[in-house]
Amino acid sequence: MEFKAAVLERVGAPLAVRTVKAGALGPFDVGVRMRASGLCHTDLEAMHGAVATRVPAVLGHEGAGIVDAVGAAVTAVKPGDHVVCSWNPHCGHCFYCEQDVPILCDRHIGAHRDGTIGDGAPRLALDGAPLHHFMAVSSHAEYAVVTEASAIKVPAEIPFDRACLIGCGVMTGVGGAVRMARVSPGASALVVGCGAVGLNAVQGAVIARAEPIIAVDLSAHRLELARKLGATDLLNPTRDDVIARVRQLTHGRGADFAFEAGGGEAPLQLTLEAARPGGTIVILGKTDPSKHVSLRFGSLMGEKRIVRSSYGNARPQRDFPWLARLYLEGKLKLDELIDRRIALDEINEGFDGVKQGSLVRAVIQFS
Ligand SMILES: [Zn+2]
Numbered sequence: 274m275e276f277k278a279a280v281l282e283r284v285g286a287p288l289a290v291r292t293v294k295a296g297a298l299g300p301f302d303v304g305v306r307m308r309a310s311g312l313c314h315t316d317l318e319a320m321h322g323a324v325a326t327r328v329p330a331v332l333g334h335e336g337a338g339i340v341d342a343v344g345a346a347v348t349a350v351k352p353g354d355h356v357v358c359s360w361n362p363h364c365g366h367c368f369y370c371e372q373d374v375p376i377l378c379d380r381h382i383g384a385h386r387d388g389t390i391g392d393g394a395p396r397l398a399l400d401g402a403p404l405h406h407f408m409a410v411s412s413h414a415e416y417a418v419v420t421e422a423s424a425i426k427v428p429a430e431i432p433f434d435r436a437c438l439i440g441c442g443v444m445t446g447v448g449g450a451v452r453m454a455r456v457s458p459g460a461s462a463l464v465v466g467c468g469a470v471g472l473n474a475v476q477g478a479v480i481a482r483a484e485p486i487i488a489v490d491l492s493a494h495r496l497e498l499a500r501k502l503g504a505t506d507l508l509n510p511t512r513d514d515v516i517a518r519v520r521q522l523t524h525g526r527g528a529d530f531a532f533e534a535g536g537g538e539a540p541l542q543l544t545l546e547a548a549r550p551g552g553t554i555v556i557l558g559k560t561d562p563s564k565h566v567s568l569r570f571g572s573l574m575g576e577k578r579i580v581r582s583s584y585g586n587a588r589p590q591r592d593f594p595w596l597a598r599l600y601l602e603g604k605l606k607l608d609e610l611i612d613r614r615i616a617l618d619e620i621n622e623g624f625d626g627v628k629q630g631s632l633v634r635a636v637i638q639f640s
């Protein structure tokens with residue numbers, strides 16, 4: 274099968290929309306006609322080399338579409354099903370899956386590194402040579418081949434451009450609050466950084482019935498979005514003494530649950546300082562993994578529980594249909610997260626917007 278895909282040919286180059294090929298499906302493969310694919314910051318990190326990626330590769334890991342065909346052993350989905358792709362396929366019975374940390378699944382952990390969907394063999398080709406997957410999905414393309422554990426059926430009523438967001442940013446943020454931190458009703462929540470992940474951590478805090486929900490960002494526009502999604506108090510470090518204000522709002526103690534979603538040293542330090550003694554800190558933001566960060570040691574003390582999460586402790590089979598239903602019931606806001614809808618050919622302009630920080634989400638729509 275031939276189709277158009279956005280290919281990263283080498284690190285540092287813009288993406289090239291090329292005609293690529295997919296071979297016959299393996300027994301556990303699912304062929305998906307992509308209908309929408311979100312532009313996530315992690316794609317940009319791959320383009321700039323901050324995330325190690327085998328090239329050439331088809332980028333994209335936040336996709337939704339319709340199942341076109343399935344391999345002979347696939348039982349979870351059938352042609353015609355609407356699916357959201359998970360970038361964390363997991364086997365369910367290895368050491369880490371049994372420890373309830375499926376993000377580290379022994380069977381699939383190598384897939385991202387190797388640019389495959391799990392079993393080593395490339396599924397795509399460009400000019401007759403192997404073409405790698407990115408994060409086991411490669412959704413910036415008209416068609417994708419994913420493994421069965423990555424094709425998660427969702428209700429057909431949810432529009433594709435909103436459904437795709439569940440596959441990364443929504444899952445990571447909502448899951449960070451609900452699945453990883455397990456925010457309790459009435460607890461205070463602080464979210465530092467209101468990009469796609471932080472805004473969804475705000476939504477996770479709303480779902481968990483936290484109060485107050487304090488959002489911190491440098492952008493008035495993003496703070497306004499946080500308010501629309503349920504934040505009760507908005508703080509801008511250029512104007513507010515964030516730590517003092519958080520303490521005022523939390524009986525002088527600091528936040529019960531604090532989420533770092535800004536990336537880098539300053540947001541991380543602020544999050545640690547603004548959490549209360551004994552509070553829970555979830556680090557969702559990213560810094561170049563090769564870089565050292567410097568933190569005030571005292572801010573790590575006080576019996577704080579500090580965890581890092583890449584995917585909000587996702588169980589995609591459990592969580593994606595749940596998140597889709599929340600949207601359909603009006604309890605999860607997705608329309609507000611999309612700034613721009615683009616065609617595949619406009620992908621580089623879309624990533625320019627992601628780089629400038631002017632977009633929460635641009636979504637590629639395929640006809
Ligand atoms: Zn992502």
Ligand SMILES: [Zn+2]
Nearest residue numbers: 364367370378
């Ligand atoms: Zn596993």
